[in-house]
Amino acid sequence: MLEFRFHGRGGQGSVTSAELLAVTAVADGKFAQAFPSFGPERRGAPLEAYARVSDEKIRTRSKVYKPEVVLVLDYSLLAITDVTKGLKKDGLLIISTNQDVEQVREETGWQGRLAIVDGIKIAMKHIKRPINNTVMLGALIKASKCVTMKNMEEAVQNRFGRIAKINQNAMEEAFDVVTISEGK
Amino acid sequence: MGKRKGIESSIALADAAAMCRVDGISAYPITPQTHIVEHLSEWVNDGKLDAEFVPVDSEHSAMSAACGLSSVGARTFTATSSQGLALMHEILFIASSMRFPMVMAVANRALSAPISIWNDHSDIMAERDIGWIQLFAENGQECFDLTPLCFRVSEDKRVVLPSLLNFDGFIVSHMIEPIEYWDQEQFDAFLPPFEPQIRLDVKNPTTMGVVGVPEIYYETKMVHHDALRKAKAVVKEGFAELEKTVGRKYEVVEKYKADDAEVALTILGSLAETAMTAVDNLRKKGHKVGLVRPRLWRPFPDEEFIEAVSNIPVLGVADRAYTFGAAHHPVASEVKSVLFNEEKRPKVLEFVLGIGGRDVKVEEFEEMFMKMIKVKDGAKPFGIEYVGVR
Numbered sequence: 001m002l003e004f005r006f007h008g009r010g011g012q013g014s015v016t017s018a019e020l021l022a023v024t025a026v027a028d029g030k031f032a033q034a035f036p037s038f039g040p041e042r043r044g045a046p047l048e049a050y051a052r053v054s055d056e057k058i059r060t061r062s063k064v065y066k067p068e069v070v071l072v073l074d075y076s077l078l079a080i081t082d083v084t085k086g087l088k089k090d091g092l093l094i095i096s097t098n099q100d101v102e103q104v105r106e107e108t109g110w111q112g113r114l115a116i117v118d119g120i121k122i123a124m125k126h127i128k129r130p131i132n133n134t135v136m137l138g139a140l141i142k143a144s145k146c147v148t149m150k151n152m153e154e155a156v157q158n159r160f161g162r163i164a165k166i167n168q169n170a171m172e173e174a175f176d177v178v179t180i181s182e183g184k
Numbered sequence: 185m186g187k188r189k190g191i192e193s194s195i196a197l198a199d200a201a202a203m204c205r206v207d208g209i210s211a212y213p214i215t216p217q218t219h220i221v222e223h224l225s226e227w228v229n230d231g232k233l234d235a236e237f238v239p240v241d242s243e244h245s246a247m248s249a250a251c252g253l254s255s256v257g258a259r260t261f262t263a264t265s266s267q268g269l270a271l272m273h274e275i276l277f278i279a280s281s282m283r284f285p286m287v288m289a290v291a292n293r294a295l296s297a298p299i300s301i302w303n304d305h306s307d308i309m310a311e312r313d314i315g316w317i318q319l320f321a322e323n324g325q326e327c328f329d330l331t332p333l334c335f336r337v338s339e340d341k342r343v344v345l346p347s348l349l350n351f352d353g354f355i356v357s358h359m360i361e362p363i364e365y366w367d368q369e370q371f372d373a374f375l376p377p378f379e380p381q382i383r384l385d386v387k388n389p390t391t392m393g394v395v396g397v398p399e400i401y402y403e404t405k406m407v408h409h410d411a412l413r414k415a416k417a418v419v420k421e422g423f424a425e426l427e428k429t430v431g432r433k434y435e436v437v438e439k440y441k442a443d444d445a446e447v448a449l450t451i452l453g454s455l456a457e458t459a460m461t462a463v464d465n466l467r468k469k470g471h472k473v474g475l476v477r478p479r480l481w482r483p484f485p486d487e488e489f490i491e492a493v494s495n496i497p498v499l500g501v502a503d504r505a506y507t508f509g510a511a512h513h514p515v516a517s518e519v520k521s522v523l524f525n526e527e528k529r530p531k532v533l534e535f536v537l538g539i540g541g542r543d544v545k546v547e548e549f550e551e552m553f554m555k556m557i558k559v560k561d562g563a564k565p566f567g568i569e570y571v572g573v574r
Contacts (some may be wrong), residue, residue: 018360019192019360022190022360022361023189023190023191023360024190025190026188026189026190026361026362027189027190031361031362032190032360032361032362033359033360033361034190034359034360035354035355035358035359035360036358038216038301038302038354038355038358038541039301039302040301058361059457059458059460059461060457060458060461060546061352061355061356061359061454061455061457061458062458062543062544062545062546063543065545
C-alpha cells in the first residue's frame with residue numbers, strides 16, 4: 001500500500017488532486033482512498049489531504065502518518081510546515097517550485113528521492129491561473145508511476161468538463177519536464 | 185452487475201436512495217451529511233428522479249414533513265447528523281409509533297458542546313430508544329448496499345417501521361473509495377414498489393395519530409416493540425436476498441477472525457475496519473484475536489451475539505459515546521446486560537475511543553488487544569480505559 005499526503009492552501013485544489021488520484025487508481029483496478037483533513041476549509045489557509053493506493057482492499061481509516069509520497073503544491077508552505085514529517089526514508093517528495101534541486105534540498109533537508117517542477121509557470125501557460133493541482137498530478141504520475149496517465153486524463157475529463165483539455169495539457173507538460181533527483 | 189468506481193460514499197448513498205425510486209425527500213443540510221441531500225436535490229432538479237423534494241427550515245420540520253410524505257404512501261428518504269438528529273427527537277418516536285416505513289441516513293457526528301463537526305456516536309446513542317430499526321455501515325459499499333436493504337425491510341408488511349442507517353461522518357461520508365454500483369434492474373428486483381396498507385387519501389378518509397387512552401396506549405407500545413423485535417428475521421431474509429443479488433454477505437452480527445479467537449473486540453461503525461488491520465498484524469505474530477460487531481443495533485441481535493462470543497474468554501467493548509454518569513457506556517452496557525444471565529460468557533473489558541473526531545491508529549487497537557491478552561493470561565481486569573485521552 002502506498003500512502004500519500006498533499007500539502008496546499010485552501011482553494012489550490014489539493015483535495016481535488018487527492019480525489020483524482022484515488023478515482024484514477026480505482027479505474028486502474030486498484031483499491032484507493034482519498035480524504036481531506038476533515039474540518040472547515042478556508043481559502044489561503046494551509047491544509048492537508050490524504051490518499052491511499054493498494055492492490056488489496058484498504059481497511060485502515062486513520063489519518064496518514066508515514067506517507068510514501070508527499071506532494072507540495074505551494075512552496076511558501078515550506079517556511080511554516082514540516083512537509084517531510086513522517087515521510088519514509090525511501091519515499092518521494094514532490095514540490096512545485098521555481099528553485100533548483102540543490103536549493104530545495106537545502107530548504108527541506110530532504111536527502112531522499114525528489115521531484116520538482118515549476119507548477120505555477122505551467123499552470124499560468126495553459127490554465128491562465130495559478131492553480132497547479134492537475135499540473136502536479138502529471139509530475140506525480142511520472143515520478144511514482146502509481147496510476148496510469150490514460151485513466152487520469154479520463155478522470156480530469158469527467159471532473160472538469162469544458163476546462164478539462166487545458167488541465168490535461170498542463171498535466172502532460174509537467175509529466176514531460178519534471179526533474180527527478182534520486183536520493184542519496 | 186453495475187460499474188465499480190471511485191466515488192465519495194455520501195454521493196453513492198444518495199445515488200442508491202435515488203435508484204430505490206424514492207417518491208419523497210425532505211431534508212435540511214447539516215455537516216457532514218449535506219452532500220447526500222445536495223446530490224439528491226440534483227437528481228430531482230435534473231429531472232432524473234420523479235420525486236417531491238421538500239426543503240424545510242429545520243430538522244424538526246424535515247422529520248415532520250417526512251412523516252407527512254410517508255402518510256400518503258410515498259417512499260420517503262431523509263438524512264441528517266448530530267444536532268439535526270437531536271432536533272428531530274420528538275418526531276422520531278412519532279415516525280416509528282405511527283409506523284411510517286421511511287429510511288434515514290445518519291452521518292454520525294459528535295453532539296455540542298463544545299461544537300464539534302467530527303465523528304463519534306453520541307448522536308445515535310442518544311436516540312437508541314426511538315423504536316426504529318438501526319444498522320451500521322462500515323464503509324461506502326455498505327452505505328450503498330444497505331440503503332435498498334433498509335427500504336425493503338421497513339416496507340415489509342411484517343415490519344412497517346422506519347430504518348436508520350448509521351455511517352461515520354467524514355471517515356466514511358467524505359471518503360472517496362471504490363464502490364460497486366448495482367444496476368437499476370437489480371434495485372427494481374430487490375425492492376418492489378411500495379404498497380402501503382393504510383394511507384391518507386381524500387377519497388377514503390382515515391385518521392392517523394389519534395389519542396391513546398390508557399386502555400389502548402400500553403398495547404400500542406407492546407405491538408411496536410414486538411414488531412421491532414421480529415424485524416430481525418426480516419433483516420436476515422433481506423441480507424440473504426442481497427447476497428443473491430450482488431454476492432456480498434451481510435450478517436446481523438459480523439465476525440472477523442473470531443471463531444478461534446481467545447480475545448475479541450466489539451466496536452460499531454467504520455473503526456472496525458481499522459481494527460481489522462490490527463487483528464491481521466497480531467494474527468501474523470500468533471495472537472488469536474478477532475472482532476465481533478453487531479451490524480444490527482436495533483433490534484439488538486442478542487441470540488446471535490451470545491452465540492458469537494460465548495466461547496471467547498475475553499471480550500473488549502469499544503464505545504464511541506458517553507452515557508454520562510452511568511457505570512458503563514452505551515455499547516458496553518448493552519453487551520453486559522445481554523450476557524449477564526449466560527452461564528458461559530466472556531470476561532468483558534471496556535474502552536472508550538474516537539470521541540469527537542479523535543483519530544484512532546492501528547497501533548492503538550494493537551495495544552488494546554495486548555492489554556486484553558494479558559487479562560486472558562491472568563492479569564487483573566481493568567475498569568473502563570479511555571484510549572488516548574490526555
